[in-house]
Amino acid sequence: MWNNAKDRALRDRAAQVIPGGMYGHQSTALMPDGFPQFFTRAEGTRITDADGNSYIDFMCAYGPNLLGYNHPEVMRAVRDQQALIDTATGPSPLIVDLAEAMVGMVSHADWAMFCKNGSDATTMALMIARAYRDRRKVLVATNAYHGSLPWSTPRPGGVVPEDRAHLIYFDYNDPQALTDAAKQAGGDLAGIFAAPFRHDTFADQTLPDAEYARTARRIADEQDALLVVDDVRAGFRVARDCSWETIGVRPDLSAWGKVLGNGQPISSLLGNDRARAAASKVFVTGSYWFSAVPMAAALETMRIVRDTNYLEHMQKIGGMFRKGLVDQARDFGFALRHTGPETLPMVLFEDDPDFRLGYAFCAAAMKRGVYLSPYHNMFINAAMTEADISETLEATGAAFEDIKRNRDSLKPSQVLMAMMET
Numbered sequence: 001m002w003n004n005a006k007d008r009a010l011r012d013r014a015a016q017v018i019p020g021g022m023y024g025h026q027s028t029a030l031m032p033d034g035f036p037q038f039f040t041r042a043e044g045t046r047i048t049d050a051d052g053n054s055y056i057d058f059m060c061a062y063g064p065n066l067l068g069y070n071h072p073e074v075m076r077a078v079r080d081q082q083a084l085i086d087t088a089t090g091p092s093p094l095i096v097d098l099a100e101a102m103v104g105m106v107s108h109a110d111w112a113m114f115c116k117n118g119s120d121a122t123t124m125a126l127m128i129a130r131a132y133r134d135r136r137k138v139l140v141a142t143n144a145y146h147g148s149l150p151w152s153t154p155r156p157g158g159v160v161p162e163d164r165a166h167l168i169y170f171d172y173n174d175p176q177a178l179t180d181a182a183k184q185a186g187g188d189l190a191g192i193f194a195a196p197f198r199h200d201t202f203a204d205q206t207l208p209d210a211e212y213a214r215t216a217r218r219i220a221d222e223q224d225a226l227l228v229v230d231d232v233r234a235g236f237r238v239a240r241d242c243s244w245e246t247i248g249v250r251p252d253l254s255a256w257g258k259v260l261g262n263g264q265p266i267s268s269l270l271g272n273d274r275a276r277a278a279a280s281k282v283f284v285t286g287s288y289w290f291s292a293v294p295m296a297a298a299l300e301t302m303r304i305v306r307d308t309n310y311l312e313h314m315q316k317i318g319g320m321f322r323k324g325l326v327d328q329a330r331d332f333g334f335a336l337r338h339t340g341p342e343t344l345p346m347v348l349f350e351d352d353p354d355f356r357l358g359y360a361f362c363a364a365a366m367k368r369g370v371y372l373s374p375y376h377n378m379f380i381n382a383a384m385t386e387a388d389i390s391e392t393l394e395a396t397g398a399a400f401e402d403i404k405r406n407r408d409s410l411k412p413s414q415v416l417m418a419m420m421e422t
């Protein structure tokens with residue numbers, strides 16, 4: 001029987017010693033009531049919380065779990081490397097192997113740099129775009145997430161207007177808005193940030209329009225600015241290459257993170273020869289950026305990406321999840337919008353402006369052993385099986401039944417509403 005006594009006790013302790021009880025994307029306000037906050041094990045596609053409840057996990061650590069938690073081959077590479085050298089005075093030769101592997105895998109790339117978080121990689125892209133021709137203005141799609149540093153964090157706390165003084169916002173997928181934003185930048189355009197597809201929180205996902213992507217490339221060429229694709233979230237879940245390779249548009253820079261080490265902390269910025277001199281001008285670094293263990297994990301992850309059908313498998317599993325859930329919702333009298341690639345499903349209810357249905361549905365599924373998100377795109381991993389999807393659909397069927405029965409008494413989360421207003 002599901003129970004969260006330990007989780008509640010840990011939350012009480014956390015509230016004393018961690019601001020807000022938790023922060024960032026783990027902020028307690030973002031989660032449906034009763035969602036576990038603390039986990040003690042992760043294996044394959046399942047996570048176990050502090051109370052011993054186990055869940056089929058559709059969040060995959062918000063991306064990093066690509067091949068399955070505790071993947072045997074990746075973890076063997078980790079252990080072998082740990083026995084030799086990890087964080088030390090200089091990098092191991094693996095950094096060269098990994099840069100070669102990335103350049104070999106990603107068509108637009110001629111070089112690679114490594115860091116820890118996606119925010120490191122996107123911020124390096126920003127700096128390199130500015131260093132390229134000594135210009136300031138950067139175009140960014142409204143509401144697109146590129147990390148949590150002052151230039152990019154979605155919340156206003158601690159940010160001053162000067163942090164974003166040279167950012168110009170445009171609507172995603174709108175070539176005219178992009179053209180207008182570039183005009184506004186005039187001769188000071190440094191770069192254009194593009195999300196591989198629109199994957200904002202609390203909103204349907206939209207695939208990139210080819211004309212929009214080509215316009216971004218053309219403007220960057222005409223103005224001698226750099227085009228950046230932020231593949232931190234979508235990397236290797238859309239293609240074994242930069243995600244925009246699927247629509248035939250090559251950026252100058254692409255930012256990677258999350259999946260790269262299948263959960264080991266490593267991210268990367270890739271670039272072409274045009275951006276090489278600018279990349280060697282900026283001073284960027286970190287105490288852990290040259291650690292060898294995550295690089296060993298990344299090399300093994302990339303080998304599996306290259307040599308197996310992990311992507312086709314995830315697409316099939318994601319398609320089953322999509323179809324199963326949408327059909328099931330219809331049977332229970334609900335309409336769901338399931339948008340974006342099958343491997344990064346976003347599921348929102350129609351007629352649910354304050355997300356009360358979505359939150360109640362995810363809370364009900366969670367108590368039956370399936371961890372979903374009501375506001376963020378989810379992630380499929382390669383360890384998920386058809387049996388996991390059948391088990392998931394059993395839980396979601398019961399969850400639909402639950403919210404159908406209680407529909408009139410559901411209330412929106414006050415904490416969430418207050419947070420969304422700021």
Ligand code: PMP
Nearest residue numbers: 117118119145146147232233257
């Ligand atoms: N860009 C995108 C598209 C992301 O989804 C994220 C993380 N969710 C980031 C950048 C930032 O990555 P990190 O949290 O590792 O800094």
